[in-house]
Amino acid sequence: MSSNRVIEFSGYRICINENVYEPGEDTEILLDLLKINQGDKVLDMGSGSGILGFYAIRKGAKVTFIDINPYATEATLCTLKLNNVNPEKFDIINCDLLSCLRKDVAYDVAIFNPPYLPYEEYNSWIGYSWSGGKNGIEVLLRFLNSIRAKRIYIVFSSLSDLDNLLIEIKYINYKITDKREITIGYETIMGLELVANDKAHRRGT
Numbered sequence: 001m002s003s004n005r006v007i008e009f010s011g012y013r014i015c016i017n018e019n020v021y022e023p024g025e026d027t028e029i030l031l032d033l034l035k036i037n038q039g040d041k042v043l044d045m046g047s048g049s050g051i052l053g054f055y056a057i058r059k060g061a062k063v064t065f066i067d068i069n070p071y072a073t074e075a076t077l078c079t080l081k082l083n084n085v086n087p088e089k090f091d092i093i094n095c096d097l098l099s100c101l102r103k104d105v106a107y108d109v110a111i112f113n114p115p116y117l118p119y120e121e122y123n124s125w126i127g128y129s130w131s132g133g134k135n136g137i138e139v140l141l142r143f144l145n146s147i148r149a150k151r152i153y154i155v156f157s158s159l160s161d162l163d164n165l166l167i168e169i170k171y172i173n174y175k176i177t178d179k180r181e182i183t184i185g186y187e188t189i190m191g192l193e194l195v196a197n198d199k200a201h202r203r204g205t
Helices: 025-033 051-058 070-082 125-129 138-144 162-171
Strands: 005-009 012-016 041-045 062-067 090-094 107-112 149-157 174-184 187-196
Touching (some): 012 070, 051 062, 051 070, 051 107, 062 070, 138 149, 162 174
Parallel strands (some): 041 062, 041 107
Antiparallel strands (some): 005 012
């Protein structure tokens, strides 16, 4: 496996390696958006370095970390050990989205910093970090169609198919309750807080 190195990001000491996405502006947006309550059951999908789930643990949550990239799950574990997190506060799973979980598993909060660029580059593990499919939201749509959670936090790019994403959010009976965005050159990165409507297929219950 890759050798992890320790960096500091937004005041947190975390582990990354050459096969893992390094946190950036999209991570900052999610950190700013996240609302975590004591005792929340949280999913950190595509955990990477583990920084988002670690933030949730510090707020009192129990977190399940999932990443398709084995180097990312290694980095996540490194981050948690580095910060002396109690193993009872987390689980780490290496799998493709929710494919390894029971269909009835539900969360209070689900967090996903997905691959959101309109590329299909899967010849290396790091390629999974940014390859969101032809329209940039294919991976995100798969996630939204399978997750059961009361609140969902996601980011996406203006280079991806925003119209279809908004249609999907409405279809699964979630409403946008908060948002953040930052423009870098020709690209705007947007973060959303989604809250399940009462009739959202009893999602998260």
